[in-house]
Amino acid sequence: MRTTLDPADVQALTDRIEAAQKGATAIPKLTEDFPGMTLGDGYAVQLGLLERWLKEGRRQIGWKAGLTSQAKMIQMGVDVPTVGFLLADMARPEGSVIATDDLVHPRVECEVAFVLKSALGGRDCSRADVLAATDFVVPAIEVIDSRFSGFKFDLPSVVADNSSSARYVTGGRALEPEALALDTLGVVLEKNGEPVAMGASAAVMGHPADGVALLVRVLAELGRELPAGSFVMSGGITEAIAVKPGDFVCARFQDLGSVAVRFG
Numbered sequence: 001m002r003t004t005l006d007p008a009d010v011q012a013l014t015d016r017i018e019a020a021q022k023g024a025t026a027i028p029k030l031t032e033d034f035p036g037m038t039l040g041d042g043y044a045v046q047l048g049l050l051e052r053w054l055k056e057g058r059r060q061i062g063w064k065a066g067l068t069s070q071a072k073m074i075q076m077g078v079d080v081p082t083v084g085f086l087l088a089d090m091a092r093p094e095g096s097v098i099a100t101d102d103l104v105h106p107r108v109e110c111e112v113a114f115v116l117k118s119a120l121g122g123r124d125c126s127r128a129d130v131l132a133a134t135d136f137v138v139p140a141i142e143v144i145d146s147r148f149s150g151f152k153f154d155l156p157s158v159v160a161d162n163s164s165s166a167r168y169v170t171g172g173r174a175l176e177p178e179a180l181a182l183d184t185l186g187v188v189l190e191k192n193g194e195p196v197a198m199g200a201s202a203a204v205m206g207h208p209a210d211g212v213a214l215l216v217r218v219l220a221e222l223g224r225e226l227p228a229g230s231f232v233m234s235g236g237i238t239e240a241i242a243v244k245p246g247d248f249v250c251a252r253f254q255d256l257g258s259v260a261v262r263f264g
């Protein structure tokens, strides 16, 4: 991927993103100061953040694909999917209360998550490769948190901000992919007992495994692959819904059961 920033600028932007995430403060999009920033520069910052946090002893559990559905691309005004890393300490238990005072703009989305039984890599990774490497799928709620003020959005900035990754919750039933029509799973997202978004898993590039295949291809461009055991979120099926303290959110998935969480 083409990059334009020198290492000192990557370092400075990594500091900026880290401070926004740790302090839960909104910042202007990075392209205001670096208008020539490319997607490759965004990934340089994201990977700088990952390296920094792994050195601090945080543990990576996997990756996520983002902006893989039409609903999300339209909502955020971008047309290229992204990836982000997931750390073990971003997970929250089903049924727990997720704090919002350490988040900027928390929003929830329903996703199908994949757990791999074998490693996956390569620039030509396909849906079939993903399904063959999958141990099981499990329903998930992702809590995303764009750190940019006023939801001003552009691709290099959101990629640098680790594709808005913040928290995730799994629940329901884990099933082998063969046991499901993985491309036609219906999902309803409820907030405080009322349906607020619904969709079918085909919204993710036609099939959620295609979201994972795309992620693998992006990782290949970054010189990385998914090890066996990786936890991978394939991308939001519906648009993301804003949440505030006191909200109760339940994602109901056809066949996979439901995942519920409260915000405090």
Ligand code: OOG
Residues within 6 Å of the ligand: 064, 065, 066, 067, 068, 069, 072, 076, 109, 142, 144, 145, 146, 158, 163, 164, 165, 234, 235, 236, 237, 240
């Ligand atoms: C970017 C994160 C996108 C998804 O599933 O589409 C994402 C954002 O919307 O802030 O996680």
Ligand code: MG
Residues within 6 Å of the ligand: 064, 065, 066, 067, 109, 111, 142, 144, 233, 235, 236
């Ligand atoms: Mg997501």
